[in-house]
Amino acid sequence: MMNEANSFEELSERELPQWYADTPFGIFVHWGAYSVSAWGEPIGALGTIEWETWFKHNPYSEWYYNTIRIEGSPAQEHHREVYGDMPYDGLLDMWKAEKFDPTDWATLFRDAGAGYVIPTTKHHDGITLWEAPRTEGRNTVARGPQRDLIAPIADAVREAGMHFGVYYSGGLDWHFRPMAPHTTDESVNDTGRPKDAEYGAYCAQQCRDLIDRYQPEILWNDIQWPDDAKNFGPDGLGTLFNYYYAHVPTGVVNDRYGDTHSDYLTSEYSHLLANEGDKAWENCRGIGYSFAYNQLEDESHYLTGYQIARMLTDIVSRGGHFLLNVGPKADGTLPELQRQALVDLGAWMRTGAKDALYGSRPVSTEDVTAGAGVWVRGVDKEGTRRLFVDLEEADPRVAARATLTVGDEQVNVELPAGRPGPVIY
Incomplete structure (x- = not known):
């Protein structure tokens, strides 16, 4: 176990855990209240669309809360037609997860050849999938599914022999820190994100709770971290990292905490490709253009198992990891095209591909x-x-x-x- 660090530079001296270095394929899971609306325009992949077009016509259905607040957006028009003046949180109460079977998920992911699984615990809408501190009932235990959704996933994933991690949005929380809707990349990453220490303390408290409850071996943050909390104070990010590594010595963190510390870098679809270099890195993407389930996507938007096999091989041959996302429907079932892609990928993995890729190097x-x-x-x-x-x-x-x-x-x-x-x- 490493000694407690006093700076982000000291944290950077930490060695990458062997399990992560040898495990090049994981499954991402985006599931939330946005899975009820399940709506985004499938205009293309991130990194191939101009930002001005991207936000107003966002193909990421998990960004629905933001997109419906952009005046004149097709998502806003759709929401009014289908839900009238119902606020976004009405989707949380409509979300029942009545067919959720975590053992089925874990079996499918394992058979597809995955070595780790990362579900969303809080996305940018601020709704938590466990009874997180300070959520005041705005979570899946008090509303909607009326249960902790993270614990059964963690248990099923580990029972299937895979590593378990968590996604947490520290960069944005449109409920706890409401801001104007994002219409530019600059707004997301700088001018329109919360930077205050009080919000940082809120995030740190929830992440410590995730660590205590589930001992995740990956902390996958998104967008950024509040600037005024990028320190080693009581609720600072550096202190959170020390707490994490002390409680989960085999854990890793990604690079989306700003210019602080990371165990590995990330790219997303065709965005941030400069991160695919010598340091450990991971590319993430959905089977379609959205991470969360999008009812507008069809076979023409989805990767096949064959295409995923090629993509995985290419990424591993260049020294990377591949985090492939699935987006369950609101009831907890996986869309058939996504399920079939994983079944077909698993058939290829069993030809000897998994054995050749795991533990390999370029x-x-x-x-x-x-x-x-x-x-x-x-x-x-x-x-x-x-x-x-x-x-x-x-x-x-x-x-x-x-x-x-x-x-x-x-x-x-x-x-x-x-x-x-x-x-x-």
Whole structure:
């Protein structure tokens, strides 16, 4: 166990826990009152849309509370048509989670090859999925589902042999610290977020409660942390980090606490790609364009299991982790297209892909020359290099052959019809 740090610089000397270094694939879960409305315009992926368009037509259905407050937005019009003048919190009372089966979730995630699971505990709407301190009944124990939703997920995930983490929005809380609706990236990350120490103390108290109750091995913060609490005072962020590492020595934190401390960096869809470098990093995204369930998304917006397998392989070959999100419906069931994608991914993982990827590190492929249209990625595990081979424009329903040269040897790799992902060579 590390000694208590007195600065963020001291915290940066901490070594990355081995379990995280060796576990490249996790499942994110965005579930909240926004899963009742389940509405966002599927205009595209983050990082590919101009900010001015993004906020007014936000494809992230978990941002519904913000989007319906933007005058003239299609989400605002939709809310008025469907819910009239009902305030956002009416969605919390409509959320029942009546078919929630955490064991089913955990089994599906484990069989898909995941090694860790991170559910949202408080998103930007400020509603907590456990009986958090100072929420005054604005949580899922007092309202809506009328139960702690985090404890059963934690128990099921660990019972299935995976690591458990939590998402917590420290950067934004549109209820506890109401601000004008965000319409710019600058508003989200600077001018329109709370920065005061009192809000920082509120967040720290809730995070300590999460640590005490659930001992999460990942604290996944979002957006930022209140500037006036970025210190080592009694309710400061540095003190919270010390508390966390003392109680969960194998724990890790991401980089969304501002310029303070992190165990690893993050990117999101095609945003923040500069973070994908030498330090430990993780890319997160939904199976569709939204993290939370979006009723407007269909098969044309979703990744298939085959596409996820390719994406995972590419990320791991570059030294990254992949946090793939699922968005349950309000009743607790997973959309069938999302479930099928995970089932298909699991079929590929069982071909030997999981064993090759877990515990692996990037490896040079300079001696590998691919034929025209051939897709190749490589990893090293315990001194053995494994190549993942496919075609750039692949139709997995059709058998094909990929030709490549490895050193002085020409290799023909058979790509069978119905393959669930890249073929391991």
